[in-house]
Amino acid sequence: MYVAVKGGERAIDNAHAWLAEERRGDCSVPELSVAQIREQMKLAVNRVMAEGSLYDPDLAALAIKQARGDLIEAVFLMRAYRTTLPRLAGSVAIETGSMAVVRRISATYKDLPGGQILGPTFDYTHRLLDFALAAEGDVPAAPTAPATPGPVPHVTGFLNREGLIEDTQRCDTTPPDLTREPMELPTVRPLRLQALTRGDEGFVLGLAYSTQRGYGRTHAFVGELRIGWVGVEVEIPELGFAVEIAEIELTECETVNQFKGSKTEPPQFTRGYGLVFGQSERKAISMSLVDRALRWRELGEDNSGAPAQDEEFVLMHCDNIQATGFLEHIKLPHYVDFQSELELVRRLRSEAIVLTEAAE
Amino acid sequence: MPTPPPETRKAWISVLAKSPPARLAALLPRLPQHDLLRAPETGAVMVRGRVGGSGEPFNLGEMTVTRCSVRLVEGAVGHAWVQGRDTGHAIRAAVADALLQTDAAPEISRQVLQPLREEAAAVARARAEKAAATKVEFFTLVRGEDQ
Structure with missing residues (x-):
């Protein structure tokens, strides 16, 4: 028999309100805009697009903001959004x-x-923290050289x-x-x-x-x-x-x-x-x-x-969304499953104790 | 109304689709009266790559696309498929496509397409020039025994 249990709405609402407050952090610090994340956290945005399997830098930046920087959570948001989109076409294979x-x-x-x-590579950097970045400031323009198209x-x-x-083997099968x-x-x-x-x-x-x-x-x-x-x-x-x-x-x-x-x-x-x-x-x-x-x-x-x-x-x-979905579901209520385990262990223990006592 | 060769239309639809939405809006601020044949619809296009860069296709992942079709009062029909979720961009690009099939074509071409083309080329050139500045020029060190 499955017994549905309700409750916790108020606790959930309040938890979400606190989550929103925590997302914002200290209000005396300026809020991040989606454009700032898109431009200055570009490699995080790229990762969320790649693993979210949806190319849209603005959406990925929004997902990162909403997920408080948890990139797998952000990927989850992208995947969920993706399911709402009709598939309009498949592209010609890119060159x-x-x-x-x-x-x-x-x-x-x-x-x-x-x-x-x-x-613009990290290779050849010394991987020393650059404390100059802790201060705000403009960066000089990158050097250029004549490009040969x-x-x-x-x-x-x-x-x-x-x-x-x-x-x-080049072909054009779907x-x-x-x-x-x-x-x-x-x-x-x-x-x-x-x-x-x-x-x-x-x-x-x-x-x-x-x-x-x-x-x-x-x-x-x-x-x-x-x-x-x-x-x-x-x-x-x-x-x-x-x-x-x-x-x-x-x-x-x-x-x-x-x-x-x-x-x-x-x-x-x-x-x-x-x-x-x-x-x-x-x-x-x-x-x-x-x-x-x-x-x-x-x-x-x-x-x-x-x-x-x-x-x-x-x-x-x-796939980290499949993985985290299955992994994290075990923290959700398993009261009935566990109740049956509990009863099983109690019964096995009592049987074992009876056997031990009988042996003595 | 003469039908322009598909190459030309293919090229201008591409320029409009790839234009920054705000820039297109600035260059084409007022739209003529038009009917929406297909209201803007955001969806996904599955981008395909090729195995080894040149072999059989595989699905790389999707990208957001918004499409729209319009008809001007005088009858010209315009279509747009633009990257992203900006419905205003899709409508504007579709109207521009329609206008480019009317007598307004030379004006739209000069006032909208040309600046968009030049700006896109400038962005690509700036990127290529920065890349060129990071091109490695190898040189051989003189070894001790050669001196």
Whole structure:
């Protein structure tokens, strides 16, 4: 029998009022605007867009404000909002090769067409707290140099010309969508990439790190890491042709991995791929390492039993909203469940005590 | 009314869609009378990437988009799909699309499209120039035994 219990409305209302007050903090300190969060907490905004799987910097900034800076809570708000939106279309697949890059580096080639462009990176900073930032002030404008417009070719393209790296099969099929159909195992690579790009950064990072430490080792080099702006083209039904309706910022990582060759393939390099909304290079590199580790079956490699090679383990646990939803539900009332456990333990104890007494 | 070639319309719809909403509103402050054929509707477009940057498509994630269709009194129909949730932006872009199919086209092109194009190019150029300033120029150090 299920007994519904009501109550707690007043306590809940008051808790929410206090939450609002705590969100605001000390009223003698100026309130943050959504625009301030969007502009000055950009990497947090990017993470919330990537894991919320919805590109909208203003919404992500609002979610961060509402969530008091709890990024997983903010991702939750984005996911909930997303479910209210009708799906108007799927885009034409974007061309990252024509990205307007703000950063583009390769760990495999020093001199490559287009050059090594560092962009606004934390690399080479000393990770010393900068107390000057504690004071408010204007920053000097970043230096500029004449830009040479032109395509910045993918590094893997060079290796491809020599046949040293596996080729990709270009096609225009409609990819499977885990937001529409429940994921079924075994999956295909497009579905894995969708799960990983919206997966929790910490979880994907941990798995990627585990492959580097030997749990499903794939010997990855960062062939190329690029951040920049890409146009999004959509077929507009009322027009009958595709139009570039937006530009979004993305981070892309391609790893180049050793491959001994198999029965059907000669020795060559293989690839792992990461593509993430916003500037999220830790996530993009992690994604490409995990993507590559999950490809063991298709490449005829050994399964060493490593967590990063187990697609069920990776894909069923990388979503932080699913994870936190199930994890946090255990703090909600389980009075009836626990009551039955309590009765069970009491009965087992009394039986055990009777047996002990009988033995004595 | 001559139908403009789709390339041109494709280009101007893109410029209007990618324009900052406040800037478009400043450049086109007053809208002519129009009917809403499709009231502004905010939804999502699933952005697709390609495996390895060049292979089969996969779903990267959605982005917010607002679409709208209008008809001017003289009959021209305009459509807009714009990034984000700004309904005013979608209406304005749709009206501009309609106007660009009328005799007002040269004026709208000069007063609205041209400044938007120039400003978008300036933003892209500024970004590219900052990136260019962070391009690494390698040089080889002279080693001791070479001296």
